[in-house]
Amino acid sequence: MQTRGVLGVLALLATASAQSYPLSLVYQFENSFSGVGYVNIENVAVRSSNGQLLLNFATGAIMTQLNPENPVPEILVNISNAYPGAPGSLTGIAETSPDVYTVAAGTFQFGPQVPGGIAGIPGSFSLWSVDLNGPKAKYRQIVAIPEAGLLNGVTALPGKGHYSDVVLVADSALGAIWRVNVHTGAYETIIQDPLLQPPPGAPFGVNGIHASGPYLYFTNSGLGFFGAIPISADGYPTGPVTPFVNAVNGTNFDDFALDANSNAWIATAPNAVYEVTRDSPVPILIAGGGDDMTLLGPTSAAFRGSTLFVVTGGAGGPMPMSGQVFRIETGGYGRKAKKWVA
Ligand SMILES: *[C@@H]1O[C@H](CO)[C@@H](O)[C@H](O)[C@H]1NC(C)=O
Numbered sequence: 082m083q084t085r086g087v088l089g090v091l092a093l094l095a096t097a098s099a100q101s102y103p104l105s106l107v108y109q110f111e112n113s114f115s116g117v118g119y120v121n122i123e124n125v126a127v128r129s130s131n132g133q134l135l136l137n138f139a140t141g142a143i144m145t146q147l148n149p150e151n152p153v154p155e156i157l158v159n160i161s162n163a164y165p166g167a168p169g170s171l172t173g174i175a176e177t178s179p180d181v182y183t184v185a186a187g188t189f190q191f192g193p194q195v196p197g198g199i200a201g202i203p204g205s206f207s208l209w210s211v212d213l214n215g216p217k218a219k220y221r222q223i224v225a226i227p228e229a230g231l232l233n234g235v236t237a238l239p240g241k242g243h244y245s246d247v248v249l250v251a252d253s254a255l256g257a258i259w260r261v262n263v264h265t266g267a268y269e270t271i272i273q274d275p276l277l278q279p280p281p282g283a284p285f286g287v288n289g290i291h292a293s294g295p296y297l298y299f300t301n302s303g304l305g306f307f308g309a310i311p312i313s314a315d316g317y318p319t320g321p322v323t324p325f326v327n328a329v330n331g332t333n334f335d336d337f338a339l340d341a342n343s344n345a346w347i348a349t350a351p352n353a354v355y356e357v358t359r360d361s362p363v364p365i366l367i368a369g370g371g372d373d374m375t376l377l378g379p380t381s382a383a384f385r386g387s388t389l390f391v392v393t394g395g396a397g398g399p400m401p402m403s404g405q406v407f408r409i410e411t412g413g414y415g416r417k418a419k420k421w422v423a
């Protein structure tokens with residue numbers, strides 16, 4: 082997640098010429114939907130059992146289901162006010178066993194008094210399990226991580242069959258990766274690195290993270306690059322944090338989806354989707370960018386087959402505009418590119 086004014090940064094955008102894919106709007110939330118003035122969709126996953134989208138909101142600790150073919154949103158989980166001090170937002174999401182999702186939650190402060198306009202409230206972050214087997218969603222707290230600065234992206238490590246015992250969680254404020262056992266709740270910091278930290282005064286360093294093969298791929302929003310960390314099968318680092326591709330000046334990489342070739346399709350503030358592959362030294366513009374205001378603060382993306390779903394955070398403030406869900410038909414399973422090497 083990251084939040085910044087959609088206006089104001091557009092002038093800084095480099096003109097990116099590239100192949101652009103058509104965007105089609107799946108759904109635009111009503112401002113009234115979350116009960117707090119507008120909807121900021123912070124993250125998205127494709128539900129494995131039925132292909133529908135699971136949307137985590139930053140405006141309310143709410144998970145909503147949306148069928149892209151018949152988009153009528155349904156709130157599955159609302160943890161807000163579940164108890165005194167309950168989290169106000171959901172962030173990352175990863176499926177850890179069939180139709181069971183591990184999500185990160187916490188509370189944020191917004192506004193001009195906060196450096197960067199947004200900050201995670203230390204001590205407010207926790208991991209939750211949301212079980213969608215059965216007629217009604219069940220949720221439970223896996224563990225509170227009071228030492229965390231700002232829990233953001235979540236990725237599951239492959240486990241036995243379709244089960245994962247362990248998730249890795251990005252901490253955007255501390256510049257760290259937490260490793261958490263989703264059954265026991267045992268947690269530890271396994272990586273803390275200057276290349277994962279935000280620049281001084283910025284709220285977000287490492288943001289989206291996705292484990293695939295021998296790497297943990299990640300974006301650093303504030304420092305503006307996509308990179309990877311070599312990891313072992315159980316998620317521990319085996320090599321240095323390595324930057325691969327810099328964001329276009331004036332843009333900020335948020336969360337992303339990996340295709341079958343480990344190319345990353347990155348939701349990018351303020352208004353674009355870029356693809357990064359090892360074969361291109363610069364990000365390839367996929368949608369939006371320039372002065373196109375269609376995408377309002379992209380936050381994350383997920384593939385269903387070759388369809389890329391992209392969600393946005395919208396904009397709060399005096400003229401709120403709620404988050405959106407778009408689809409992009411990518412036409413294949415990713416361009417063949419050389420493998421990343423870190
Ligand atoms: C979520 O739950 C809280 C506490 O019960 C409630 O105040 C809020 O209206 C709920 N949000 C929605 C969108 O139902």
Ligand SMILES: *[C@@H]1O[C@H](CO)[C@@H](O)[C@H](O)[C@H]1NC(C)=O
Nearest residue numbers: 092093094095329330331332
């Ligand atoms: C990027 O933008 C900043 C802020 O406008 C500017 O100072 C810097 O020179 C730019 N860098 C490049 C490489 O264009």
